Amino acid sequence: xxxxxxxxxxxxxxxxxxxxxxxxxxxxxxxxxxxxxxxxxxxxxxxxxxxxxxxxxxxxxxxxxxxxxxxxxxxxxxxxxxxxxxxxxxxxxxxxxxxxxxxxxxxxxxxxxxxxxxxxxxxxxxxxxxxxxxxxxxxxxxxxxxxxxxxxxxxxxxxxxxxxxxxxxxxxxxxxxxxxxxxxxxxxxxxxxxxxxxxxxxxxxxxxxxxxxxxxxxxxxxxxxxxxxxxxxxxxxxxxxxxxxxxxxxxxxxxxxxxxxxxxxxxxxxxxxxxxxxxxxxxx
Amino acid sequence: xxxxxxxxxxxxxxxxxxxxxxxxxxxxxxxxxxxxxxxxxxxxxxxxxxxxxxxxxxxxxxxxxxxxxxxxxxxxxxxxxxxxxxxxxxxxxxxxxxxxxxxxxxxxxxxxxxxxxxxxxxxxxxxxxxxxxxxxxxxxxxxxxxxxxxxxxxxxxxxxxxxxxxxxxxxxxxxxxxxxxxxxxxxxxxxxxxxxxxxxxxxxxxxxxxxxxxxxxxxxxxxxxxxxxxxxxxxxxxxxxxxxxxxxxxxxxxxxxxxxxxxxxxxxxxxxxxxxxxxxxxxxxxxxxxxxxxxxxxxxxxxxxxxxxxxxxxxxxxxxxxxxxxxxxxxxxxxxx
Numbered sequence: 340x341x342x343x344x345x346x347x348x349x350x351x352x353x354x355x356x357x358x359x360x361x362x363x364x365x366x367x368x369x370x371x372x373x374x375x376x377x378x379x380x381x382x383x384x385x386x387x388x389x390x391x392x393x394x395x396x397x398x399x400x401x402x403x404x405x406x407x408x409x410x411x412x413x414x415x416x417x418x419x420x421x422x423x424x425x426x427x428x429x430x431x432x433x434x435x436x437x438x439x440x441x442x443x444x445x446x447x448x449x450x451x452x453x454x455x456x457x458x459x460x461x462x463x464x465x466x467x468x469x470x471x472x473x474x475x476x477x478x479x480x481x482x483x484x485x486x487x488x489x490x491x492x493x494x495x496x497x498x499x500x501x502x503x504x505x506x507x508x509x510x511x512x513x514x515x516x517x518x519x520x521x522x523x524x525x526x527x528x529x530x531x532x533x534x535x536x537x538x539x540x541x542x543x544x545x546x547x548x549x550x551x552x553x554x555x556x557x558x559x560x561x562x563x564x565x566x567x568x569x570x571x572x573x574x575x576x577x578x579x580x581x582x583x584x585x586x587x588x589x590x591x592x593x594x595x596x597x598x599x600x601x602x603x604x605x606x607x608x609x610x611x612x613x614x615x616x617x618x619x620x621x622x623x
Numbered sequence: 624x625x626x627x628x629x630x631x632x633x634x635x636x637x638x639x640x641x642x643x644x645x646x647x648x649x650x651x652x653x654x655x656x657x658x659x660x661x662x663x664x665x666x667x668x669x670x671x672x673x674x675x676x677x678x679x680x681x682x683x684x685x686x687x688x689x690x691x692x693x694x695x696x697x698x699x700x701x702x703x704x705x706x707x708x709x710x711x712x713x714x715x716x717x718x719x720x721x722x723x724x725x726x727x728x729x730x731x732x733x734x735x736x737x738x739x740x741x742x743x744x745x746x747x748x749x750x751x752x753x754x755x756x757x758x759x760x761x762x763x764x765x766x767x768x769x770x771x772x773x774x775x776x777x778x779x780x781x782x783x784x785x786x787x788x789x790x791x792x793x794x795x796x797x798x799x800x801x802x803x804x805x806x807x808x809x810x811x812x813x814x815x816x817x818x819x820x821x822x823x824x825x826x827x828x829x830x831x832x833x834x835x836x837x838x839x840x841x842x843x844x845x846x847x848x849x850x851x852x853x854x855x856x857x858x859x860x861x862x863x864x865x866x867x868x869x870x871x872x873x874x875x876x877x878x879x880x881x882x883x884x885x886x887x888x889x890x891x892x893x894x895x896x897x898x899x900x901x902x903x904x905x906x907x908x909x910x911x912x913x914x915x916x917x918x919x920x921x922x923x924x925x926x927x928x929x930x931x932x933x934x935x936x937x938x939x940x941x942x943x944x945x946x947x948x949x950x951x952x953x954x955x956x957x958x959x960x
Contacts, residue, residue, distance in 0.1 A: 430924050437920030444914030567742045604750045
């Protein structure tokens with residue numbers, strides 16, 4: 340029971356790191372980026388390649404995955420995404436589905452369609468017991484890293500000057516721009532960081548979520564659930580949504596294996612019925 | 624009187640349209656060896672037409688339109704397997720199932736913002752896909768529904784391996800439903816839908832019952848999608864999970880966008896281009912044709928699909944006749960999430 344709780348929390352935190360970038364993209368620029376998972380996949384594959392071909396240790400791969408995915412995000416944002424901000428949602432959807440299709444096919448072509456494995460270092464594999472509860476070392480590692488990230492993000496958003504500008508821009512883009520806040524630059528920065536976090540999440544999650552070329556399609560729905568349920572204002576909403584989703588998914592798969600992903604989809608539809616704006620958003 | 628005259632003018636068939644349909648039936652007569660692919664194009668065209676009704680005319684972006692396609696396909700398949708192999712009866716049953724399912728989900732879909740809609744349509748399709756996947760005793764799960772046998776059409780024309788009966792059958796169904804759709808969108812009802820698409824608030828202010836109209840068109844569109852699914856199930860005599868997959872929803876959106884939403888022929892043109900492109904690209908690189916598809920999408924969006932369509936429409940229609948309404952329309956503007 341407690342083990343499930345623990346696994347669920349680890350899974351939820353992982354989902355949060357993967358999805359938080361999407362929540363900012365959506366809240367700030369109103370851009371429906373279905374290709375968010377592609378950045379996560381990039382991070383995952385970078386880790387796999389670095390580890391298996393160049394023998395880089397796992398922990399050293401994580402910052403590389405973050406930086407590489409972030410750089411990829413920054414380049415794409417500056418060259419392609421920014422042209423589409425004031426287009427209709429349909430254009431966003433089409434464009435990002437196009438990106439996903441290209442990413443899936445390109446990875447399939449270069450890496451092959453098989454499942455990739457990340458070999459964890461010995462100190463991260465196995466389990467240990469705390470008061471009779473079996474805890475996976477890797478799960479504990481995940482919780483520690485993701486927890487630190489959550490606290491750091493929350494501090495940046497709530498305490499720094501950059502954070503208050505970001506919140507102002509999310510609240511009302513036009514007024515923020517009128518006050519002289521460089522919304523475009525803020526957005527480019529957050530897009531890069533969000534992509535980077537997705538890449539980091541992909542690297543961390545390769546072990547738990549699995550990694551193959553269809554990753555962006557498979558997990559797109561999870562990211563979107565986190566964002567739509569959690570709302571796009573601030574860090575807390577998506578975080579709670581990710582935890583709920585993680586717990587529901589792990590518990591659902593454990594107690595009612597036959598139901599598959601059924602549990603979370605129904606949960607999402609139910610929540611959106613009651614709160615179409617998400618759990619935490621104030622309706623505009 | 625001028626209003627009535629305007630509506631009458633919209634109803635008139637243009638020469639190019641008649642030529643198009645004559646051409647379609649000539650294609651059936653001449654291209655007997657390509658009949659299976661022609662059949663597929665006709666089915667996809669009907670599916671895209673159904674999406675056009677809600678996206679092009681009512682401005683509802685759906686990422687889960689395959690839900691109704693799949694529901695129709697499974698309904699037709701199961702009906703043929705267990706009750707009767709009569710194709711037309713099966714078509715009616717499938718249409719009925721899709722309609723009921725849709726009417727039930729329309730209340731979920733038609734609330735909230737664009738993003739919520741995207742999610743709920745996607746969620747409904749995924750839930751159905753998961754049900755079909757798990758209910759192996761009924762649907763065959765991942766193996767697909769086998770043992771579907773369709774009786775000859777009117778007891779005369781068997782659905783054989785050449786696919787000519789299938790092609791003709793799908794083409795006629797497409798034509799009939801197209802004529803109906805054409806009447807719907809050119810009626811006052813259709814005009815009110817366009818008003819809703821362009822500005823829901825103003826439409827409500829001039830007395831259009833927005834929600835009821837949207838539920839109505841959404842239900843009609845789902846019926847069309849269900850019929851398209853049923854056609855696929857009947858003509859291939861097989862249903863797989865593929866009918867409900869996300870790829871199918873994305874593909875149909877793509878087809879419609881290639882052809883341009885909001886003028887009924889967009890779906891048909893898109894299906895034609897899509898299927899031929901798929902054939903060519905997958906001939907070049909069988910496994911990776913989705914890459915080229917993605918590239919086409921990205922380029923299409925970046926260069927501005929509206930401009931492209933206006934230019935083509937001007938070429939096709941000459942100076943007479945209105946340019947098709949700008950695809951996408953204002954209702955899918957970004958400011959409402």
